[in-house]
Amino acid sequence: MKKIIKTGNLKFLPLLLLFFMGSECFAQYGYGRGGYGYGRGGYGYGRQRNPIPQAQAEPKAPEPKTAEQIVDAEMPSITEALGLNEFETAILSSVLKKYVQERIEAQILKLPPDKMRELYESITKRQDEELKAGLPLEKYEAFVALQKNGVSKTIKQKKKAKKKKRKKDKA
Incomplete structure (x- = not known):
């Protein structure tokens, strides 16, 4: 045993x-795995490469902005350029939103150029009438000048006028 x-x-x-x-x-x-003490032979370190090609995702087209988004983005600079109070800003904002929306809808229709021009002119005419009725005359005229010259140029002119006024006051 x-x-x-x-x-x-x-x-x-x-x-x-x-x-x-x-x-x-x-x-x-x-x-x-063939490392012999010198790491892991390439396994587990760094970015791993996949031999299968990856399909590239198509970038999404940016969504078009709504009338409200467009007007809200521009209102601070317009308010600064024209020196509007809160009531005047609200009036201008509501009128601009209304007529920018009409312009967007007109673009969607894709009318022939001559009809598009007529439609834009009628929209602009109605917008001007409504703004003339809602804003004080000097603010309305300043807004028309702002449309003609652009926001940045109007702000620069306003700053120059303030500097000249300060120089005159000091002298």
């Missing part, structure tokens, strides 16, 4: 030795 136990231990000992040596080798030499 003692011979059976000794023979069993002898078979078990080489298996145990092989098991521990095998795990030690994998631990030292990069888990068997």
Whole structure:
């Protein structure tokens, strides 16, 4: 009976030795992936490259702005250029939103150029009449000049006029 136990231990000992040596080798030499202790052989470091080409997603076309967004973006500079109070700003904003919306709708119709010009002229005429009725005369005239010259030029002219006035006051 003692011979059976000794023979069993002898078979078990080489298996145990092989098991521990095998795990030690994998631990030292990069888990068997060809690294030999110099990292992981390119596995797991840096950006991984996929051999399958990726389809490029088409960039979305920017959504057209609404009349309200267009007017709200321009109102601070118009208010600064004309020196409007809150009531006048509200009137101007509501009128501009209404008629900018009409212009956008006219563009969607894609009419022939001569009819488009007539439609734009009628929209501008109605807008001017409504603004003339809602704003004081000097503010209305300043707005018409602003449309003719542009916002940035009007602001520059206003600043120059203030500087000249300050120079005269100092002298």
